[in-house]
Amino acid sequence: MTPAITVRNPGLLSLIVDLGRSGFGAVGVPSSSALDRFACQALYSLLACANAPVLEVLGPRFALQFDADVVCAIAGAKVKAFLDDTPLRPWASFQAKKGSLLRVKEIGEGFRYYIGFAGKIKAEAVMGSYTTNLECRFGGLNGVPLKSGDILHLEDSREMGTNVVPLNLIPPMNSPHILRVMEGPEADSFTVDSCRHFWEKGSHELFSVSTNLNRTGIRLEGTPLVFRPEAPKSIISEGIVPGTVQIPGDGLPIIQLHERTIGGYARAAVIARADQDRLAHLKAGDLVCFEKITMEEGERLWMEKQKRIAKLQSLTGSPSTSE
DSSP: OOOEEEEEEOOSEEEEEOSOOOSOGGGTOOOOOOSOHHHHHHHHHHTTOSSOOEEEEESSOOEEEESSOEEEEEEESOEEEEETTEEEOSSEEEEEOTTOEEEEEEEOSOSEEEEEESSEEOOOOBTTBOOOBTTTTBSTBTTBOOOTTOEEEEESOOOOOOOBOOGGGSOOOOSSEEEEEEEOTTGGGBOHHHHHHHHOTTTOOOEEEEEEEOSSEEEEESSOOOBOTTSOSSOSOEEOOTTEEEEOTTOOOEEEOSSOSEEOSEEEEEEOGGGGGGGGGOOTTOEEEEEEOOHHHHHHHHHHHHHHHHHHGGGTTSOOOOO
16 A cells, blocks of 8 residues: 555645646647756755655645655755654655644745655656646646645555755745846847846846746736837747746736747747746745846756756666756
């Protein structure tokens, strides 16, 4: 009989995710991956697994109960979590005993957190991935968010030692968020002054995160970008990638995440891949500024992040999924 884990409280939103569906953008299927992929990879390293389904959670009061001994780990936002009455360290694995209750009471730094297990949540793979696509209602647990009373069955559960991610590998997640960007295809649709205030170091604007945000995108508030008189305020729908910063007619940025493959707004910028995990931790009221870099700088930052991902592998000596 496989171990079972019961959801006692799903928090504000909890989903089954992994590193996403790749290779289907051409037919309109987005990756729907974990928004903080580094945190997801930290779980894989802590638990000696690769690309297994994990839980992505928003909000406090999340709770799970275990009907068997299970090794678990938490990464992502720095949470105040307890196993029964014992406090847990974030970015670390721990042993949950049969009958114990995992509770997340508070979120300190960050917004989304991730919970994984030394085993595999039983779920059906769709297009090579277990991740939940909420709009199309597939993947995860029947394509919908977890709810109180849901039971997660754990296959291939195994015993193992516990591990901790070193503090120097845990990224900052607090506001203000400095997001480094490269020019997008329609960057020249905006006035010179707008571009300077938008992304030039030393003169850029601070935007605030609005309450209009979800796994699809994040709308920002602040000083609007000004379109050149001859520039159209919408374009024929074109392909977009995660981290694309689109500017609709009102001039206020929308950051696209992992749930869209096309869009009809001007693409002013693309956030460097090395900074995209931080988007998982933008919450309403946080401050954001953009800083322009070159393509070469973006590649250098990504190589540096890949080195940090490689250091995670030494936690158990088993590979996390590389990108």
